[in-house]
Amino acid sequence: MNFLNALANSLYITILSVLIIVVLSSMTAWMLARTDNKLSKIIFMIFIATMLIPFQTLMMPLMQFMSTITNTLHIPMINTREGLIFMHIGFSSSISVFLYHGFVKSIPITLEEAATIDGASKFGVFWRIIFPILKPITVTVMILNVINIWNDYLLPSLTLTDKGLRTIPLSTFYFFGEFTIQWNLAMAGLMLTIIPVVIFYVLAQKHIIKGIGEGAVK
Amino acid sequence: MQNKNNKGWYLLFTAPLFIIFLTVVVIPFVIGIYYSFFKWDGIAANPKVFVGFDNFIKLFGDTRFLESTWKTTLFTILAVISVNIIGLVFALLVTSKLRTSNAARTMVFMPYLIGGLILGYIWQFIFLDVFTLIGQITGLENVFFNWLIDMDFALYALVFVFTWQMAGYIMIIYIAGIQSIPNDVMEASMIDGASWLQRLKNITFPLLMPAFTISLFLTLSSAFKIYDVNLSLTGGGPANSTEMFAMNIYNEIFGYGNYGYGQAKAIIFFLIVAAITLTQVYITKKREVEL
Numbered sequence: 001m002n003f004l005n006a007l008a009n010s011l012y013i014t015i016l017s018v019l020i021i022v023v024l025s026s027m028t029a030w031m032l033a034r035t036d037n038k039l040s041k042i043i044f045m046i047f048i049a050t051m052l053i054p055f056q057t058l059m060m061p062l063m064q065f066m067s068t069i070t071n072t073l074h075i076p077m078i079n080t081r082e083g084l085i086f087m088h089i090g091f092s093s094s095i096s097v098f099l100y101h102g103f104v105k106s107i108p109i110t111l112e113e114a115a116t117i118d119g120a121s122k123f124g125v126f127w128r129i130i131f132p133i134l135k136p137i138t139v140t141v142m143i144l145n146v147i148n149i150w151n152d153y154l155l156p157s158l159t160l161t162d163k164g165l166r167t168i169p170l171s172t173f174y175f176f177g178e179f180t181i182q183w184n185l186a187m188a189g190l191m192l193t194i195i196p197v198v199i200f201y202v203l204a205q206k207h208i209i210k211g212i213g214e215g216a217v218k
Numbered sequence: 219m220q221n222k223n224n225k226g227w228y229l230l231f232t233a234p235l236f237i238i239f240l241t242v243v244v245i246p247f248v249i250g251i252y253y254s255f256f257k258w259d260g261i262a263a264n265p266k267v268f269v270g271f272d273n274f275i276k277l278f279g280d281t282r283f284l285e286s287t288w289k290t291t292l293f294t295i296l297a298v299i300s301v302n303i304i305g306l307v308f309a310l311l312v313t314s315k316l317r318t319s320n321a322a323r324t325m326v327f328m329p330y331l332i333g334g335l336i337l338g339y340i341w342q343f344i345f346l347d348v349f350t351l352i353g354q355i356t357g358l359e360n361v362f363f364n365w366l367i368d369m370d371f372a373l374y375a376l377v378f379v380f381t382w383q384m385a386g387y388i389m390i391i392y393i394a395g396i397q398s399i400p401n402d403v404m405e406a407s408m409i410d411g412a413s414w415l416q417r418l419k420n421i422t423f424p425l426l427m428p429a430f431t432i433s434l435f436l437t438l439s440s441a442f443k444i445y446d447v448n449l450s451l452t453g454g455g456p457a458n459s460t461e462m463f464a465m466n467i468y469n470e471i472f473g474y475g476n477y478g479y480g481q482a483k484a485i486i487f488f489l490i491v492a493a494i495t496l497t498q499v500y501i502t503k504k505r506e507v508e509l
Contacts, residue, residue, distance in 0.1 A: 024235040031231035043236065050243050052492045054443045056467045057484040060477060061246035061253060069241075090242020093235055122227045151333025153446050154468075169335045173450070176339055183343055190340055197331045205324070 003192050005164060006171035010196075013081050013156075013167060014149045017088040018142050021096050024089065025141065026134055029100030030126060034109070044101065051094045055154060062087070063158055077159075084159050088149050096141050103137040104130070139207045146200070168193050254482035259475045266478070273482035282458060283483065286466040290442060293376060293462065297441040300381045302433060305388030312389070313396045323393075327386030334383060338450025341379045342366065369459040372452050376460055379447050384440065388433045395429025396422065431502040439495050463487055 032040045066077040066087075077083035107130065115125045131138075153169040160166060166174070175189050254273055258266040277283050308326050312319040329337055345365050353362030365371035399422065407417050445464040448454070454461040454469075461469070467487060471480030 024238075027231045028235040031228055035228060043232065046244070047239070050239075050247070052439075052495060053243070053247060053488050054464070054484075054491055056443075056445075056464050057250055057481075057488040058243065058246045059468075060471050060481055060484070061249035062242065064253075065241075065246050065249060086238060087242050089235070090238045093239045094243075097235070122231075126231075147331060147333075151335065151446075153335045153449070169333065169446075172336060172339065176450070183347065186339070187343060190336060193336055194332055197333075198328075201324075201328065201331050 002163075002166070002171055003168075003189070006166050006168045007196065009081065009165055010150055010167045013085055013088070014146055017085045017092070017149050018145045020085070021089055021092050021145055022138055022141055025093055025096035026100050026131065026138065027126065028093075029097045030104050030130055032097070033101050033104040034112070044097070047094045047097045051098070055091075059154070059158060066159075079159065079161050079165070081160075081165060084156060087155060087159065088152075091155070092145050092148070096145065099137055099141055099144075100134065103134060107133055143204060143207065150197075168196075250481050251485060253478055254485050256478040258477040260471075260477045269478070273479045274486070276479065277483055277486065282461070283466055285458075286461050286463050289373065289460065290444075290463040293373060293380075293444070294438065294441040296374075296377045297380050297384075298434065298437045300377055301384045301388055301437045301441075302430075304381055304385040305433065306392050308385065308389045309392035309396055313393055323386075323389070326389055329382050330384065330387045332383075334444075334446030335450045337379055337383055338447045341375070341382070342451055345375060366452055367456055369456050372455040372460045376444075376447065376451060376462075379451055380441065380444060383447065384437060388437060391429050391433045391436075392426065395426045399425050427502065431499060434502060435495055435499055438498055439491060442491055442494065 032044050063078070066083065069075055070077045070083075077086065111129055111133075112125050115129050120128070151169060152167075153173065156167045156170050157173070160170065172189065172193055176186060253266075255268060255270055256266040257269045257273070258264070308322065312323050332340075349362045350364055353359040356362065365375040403421060403425075404417065407421055412420070443464055444462050445468070448460065448462045448465050452460040454465055464487070467480055467483050470476050470483060474480075
């Protein structure tokens with residue numbers, strides 16, 4: 001089943017994607033929440049509206065578009081882990097921006113005004129004051145995205161064709177394709193895939209429960 | 219000068235994510251609408267034939283597609299009821315002062331972390347071997363057989379595994395809702411002599427409406443869009459009888475190679491999901507009670 005290889009791929013993709021998602025979506029949501037013009041409202045509406053679009057509606061044109069980019073602009077999108085990370089970021093943006101936006105609105109703007117008076121740049125205000133306050137919702141965003149990206153089967157199955165690039169769900173799928181009757185091997189393989197999840201849960205338990213509750217009520 | 223400076227920051231903060239988002243979601247969506255008016259087999263060298271609304275008309279006569287729609291709707295109704303009842307029951311259990319609450323919470327939530335695909339494989343094994351074994355031992359063979367070979371029971375198996383996956387997540391949402399009910403309202407009602415059932419019906423349920431809105435929204439949309447569990451548990455089931463919407467679309471595009479037709483189905487899929495979820499949120503929002 002090539003488990004260690006798949007584990008490494010899954011870790012690489014999940015960790016990088018989640019880190020970039022947290023940084024970019026918090027920045028975007030904060031700027032959208034603090035700027036009160038029509039453009040911000042429209043952009044935010046677009047983010048939310050697309051939450052309704054199921055993946056199946058996008059999968060085919062996305063693959064076509066990505067191959068076009070790969071062929072014409074020579075930026076490798078298909079069959080690379082980086083291309084997959086790029087796509088995961090795109091798909092997570094709606095919900096991540098939505099969660100951050102709601103939270104940012106509840107932070108009093110006086111904090112930022114005080115910092116600006118004291119001479120902080122916009123960058124300084126964001127990174128040294130706002131981002132630490134965002135910790136609870138950042139945890140929620142991280143956890144939701146980790147679960148989604150780690151367990152995702154469909155997007156990697158369409159993007160990654162090399163055997164060596166497979167993530168855990170992919171390698172499980174192909175493993176079951178080859179060994180449909182040898183259940184003892186299959187069960188052993190499944191147990192392996194569950195171990196990282198259990199470890200993750202044991203470490204993050206408190207935060208997961210708290211985060212989902214808060215995210216939902218907001 | 220201030221204005222120019224601000225615009226610079228605005229772009230810096232929002233542009234990166236927005237560009238990625240445009241490339242990955244918005245542009246493919248628009249391209250998809252374009253593709254749905256064509257007939258194409260996916261190979262770049264072969265021509266795309268413009269067929270207008272033919273694809274859309276065709277899908278109303280496609281029996282397998284209509285079967286899929288019906289099965290998905292049936293599945294969704296059963297799944298939504300099942301997940302919400304179990305989620306709510308466990309939430310009530312966990313928030314009461316019983317000692318097993320932490321362990322129960324962990325066990326109920328764990329399946330959500332494992333992910334649909336792997337859950338499907340685990341339960342495939344259980345239905346295949348464990349169920350038949352129990353059936354042989356106890357003699358209750360009309361309940362404990364391999365559900366996955368029967369056209370009706372395979373659907374129930376899907377509902378079962380989906381509930382197994384989602385109940386924990388929904389339970390957490392209900393727990394948050396229950397914990398947000400202020401204690402004094404409960405105490406006041408107890409002083410006024412309300413029974414446990416009365417408290418449940420007249421205080422807990424109305425105040426849980428926001429949590430119910432969210433959880434109904436989540437279960438409706440995830441149930442309708444189900445794919446991972448479908449793929450690993452039944453793979454479309456005995457003779458395509460459990461081929462849900464999402465799987466039908468996938469098979470049409472990548473299995474049969476009808477890119478344009480499949481994309482047209484995908485657009486209809488989006489419209490149905492959007493219509494159902496927006497209607498549901500509208501109705502449940504109206505019934506939410508403010509404290």
